[in-house]
Amino acid sequence: MIRSRAQQIARGLCQIMGRELLKGNNKTIIRPPTQTRQTPQHPWSSSSSVRTISMLHWPFTQPRDFSLPNTSWDSDMRQLYEHYNSMCEVDTEDGGKKWGPWRRLPSYNRSLKYATGGVYLSKIIHSKARLFTRSIKEQGAAFEYVMFVNKEEQKCVCVFQAGHLLEGPPGMVHGGAIATMIDTVIGTHATYLSGPVMTANLNINYCSPIPLGSTVLLTSSLDKEEGRKTFLSSQVTSTDGTKLHTEATGLFVSVTMGHLVGA
Ligand SMILES: CCCCCCCC/C=C\CCCCCCCC(=O)SCCNC(=O)CCNC(=O)[C@H](O)C(C)(C)COP(=O)(O)OP(=O)(O)OC[C@H]1O[C@@H](n2cnc3c(N)ncnc32)[C@H](O)[C@@H]1OP(=O)(O)O
Numbered sequence: 001m002i003r004s005r006a007q008q009i010a011r012g013l014c015q016i017m018g019r020e021l022l023k024g025n026n027k028t029i030i031r032p033p034t035q036t037r038q039t040p041q042h043p044w045s046s047s048s049s050v051r052t053i054s055m056l057h058w059p060f061t062q063p064r065d066f067s068l069p070n071t072s073w074d075s076d077m078r079q080l081y082e083h084y085n086s087m088c089e090v091d092t093e094d095g096g097k098k099w100g101p102w103r104r105l106p107s108y109n110r111s112l113k114y115a116t117g118g119v120y121l122s123k124i125i126h127s128k129a130r131l132f133t134r135s136i137k138e139q140g141a142a143f144e145y146v147m148f149v150n151k152e153e154q155k156c157v158c159v160f161q162a163g164h165l166l167e168g169p170p171g172m173v174h175g176g177a178i179a180t181m182i183d184t185v186i187g188t189h190a191t192y193l194s195g196p197v198m199t200a201n202l203n204i205n206y207c208s209p210i211p212l213g214s215t216v217l218l219t220s221s222l223d224k225e226e227g228r229k230t231f232l233s234s235q236v237t238s239t240d241g242t243k244l245h246t247e248a249t250g251l252f253v254s255v256t257m258g259h260l261v262g263a
Contacts, residue, residue, distance in 0.1 A: 067107040072140025076215040084148040109134035156189035158218040173210040189220040190252035197252035228254040
């Protein structure tokens with residue numbers, strides 16, 4: 001079966017976001033994963049109905065999932081990771097396991113390339129292209145983060161540790177780096193909710209500086225959906241939630257895969 005580039009990319013995107021592609025009436029429909037399962041299967045596990053990325057036709061390397069703990073993570077980052085990760089899978093009365101309310105979203109430095117097998121995108125996107133937030137190899141130097149999504153509450157959280165390369169004012173995080181993380185978190189959340197989107201508008205209020213090297217919590221929540229438009233808002237707070245660093249709102253507009261890849 002011959003698929004268009006846009007279809008191949010759509011398939012990859014859905015694998016990344018843990019969704020299934022259904023076909024009907026010549027349209028590609030994106031369906032969220034089934035919520036309840038007898039035994040927990042991670043949406044990206046090889047035993048789930050969605051093939052794992054590592055099972056795709058990428059013969060040379062396993063893509064690194066950047067959202068897993070590494071030695072650069074401080075205790076705040078680890079504790080919050082454990083807190084949300086423990087709510088991804090919960091015990092049942094009969095001693096088994098089932099899905100909890102949260103899902104951890106894996107994160108790769110070149111998601112679409114891996115998801116499509118590394119063949120097709122290399123012709124349309126420069127071979128050295130990397131996801132901005134995952135482009136620095138040194139662990140802990142720049143953007144260390146992990147995202148969790150809660151489908152029921154239409155919420156997303158991100159635990160973010162800002163490394164030394166993200167300095168703006170002395171000892172504080174650069175406002176552009178904060179904007180990048182907000183765009184990434186609410187953009188990923190909007191993609192999870194609405195399929196392929198692009199940022200149309202982002203409004204940010206910087207309320208108090210973020211100390212360089214510290215860990216903060218980003219939250220994203222859905223405000224409303226109007227046709228192609230998804231409105232979300234975000235807050236950046238200290239890990240205990242007592243200090244507000246940044247607040248933002250964003251508008252994301254649904255686009256076709258063709259728009260996204262310039263086809
Ligand atoms: C995002 C991809 C996700 C991939 C996920 C992979 C898996 C996860 C892996 C890794 C996650 C990383 C996640 C990163 C996320 C980062 C996202 C970005 O930074 S995106 C780059 C910056 N954004 C641009 O470059 C857009 C440039 N602008 C455009 O392309 C167009 O203007 C676009 C698509 C936004 C809209 O253009 P039209 O022609 O399709 O649609 P029209 O008719 O103009 O607008 C539709 C509706 O939206 C309103 N609208 C458009 N722009 C607006 C604005 N700025 N303010 C208010 N309303 C606006 C309009 O008034 C209209 O509303 P009415 O339907 O009439 O009610």
